[in-house]
Amino acid sequence: NNLDTLYRQVIMDHYKNPRNRGEITDGSLTVNMNNPTCGDRIQLQLKVEGGNVSDAKFSGEGCSISLSSASMMTQAVKGLPIEKALSLSEQFSKLVQGNDIDDEDLDFGDIEALQGVSKFPARIKCATLAWKALEKGLNEEKEETTE
Ligand code: FES
Numbered sequence: 001n002n003l004d005t006l007y008r009q010v011i012m013d014h015y016k017n018p019r020n021r022g023e024i025t026d027g028s029l030t031v032n033m034n035n036p037t038c039g040d041r042i043q044l045q046l047k048v049e050g051g052n053v054s055d056a057k058f059s060g061e062g063c064s065i066s067l068s069s070a071s072m073m074t075q076a077v078k079g080l081p082i083e084k085a086l087s088l089s090e091q092f093s094k095l096v097q098g099n100d101i102d103d104e105d106l107d108f109g110d111i112e113a114l115q116g117v118s119k120f121p122a123r124i125k126c127a128t129l130a131w132k133a134l135e136k137g138l139n140e141e142k143e144e145t146t147e
């Protein structure tokens with residue numbers, strides 16, 4: 001069906017032409033996260049300015065789902081306020097588990113294609129790897145700024 005085709009096309013596109021793959025050199029937050037199921041790991045770097053995620057880049061090794069999800073995630077969170085990025089992450093995790101999302105104002109863009117992952121429960125951890133790194137980084141950032 002259409003979702004399957006979209007799912008494959010979007011994943012392959014981001015896997016072959018990853019957006020925001022690389023490193024940020026100037027004063028950013030670095031988070032390492034690994035998927036204990038397979039041992040793949042990802043490094044996410046974020047730049048947060050004035051409460052907004054102004055830049056996001058990733059590096060590391062993983063399968064097509066984890067790397068394409070990282071690519072889509074960095075694309076989606078750039079420019080978002082921290083709270084909005086965290087809420088996108090929360091909704092994304094519902095989406096890949098096959099649940100409906102309940103925040104209509106969030107713009108999912110390409111990410112929506114990853115809904116197809118819900119049919120393959122073993123791959124959900126792949127899809128959420130980069131997002132876990134995002135949550136960890138942003139929560140640390142929040143703690144630091146409220147201290
Ligand atoms: Fe990623 Fe099995 S752990 S596919």
Ligand code: FES
Binds near residue numbers: 039040065
């Ligand atoms: Fe390791 Fe997908 S198989 S992250």
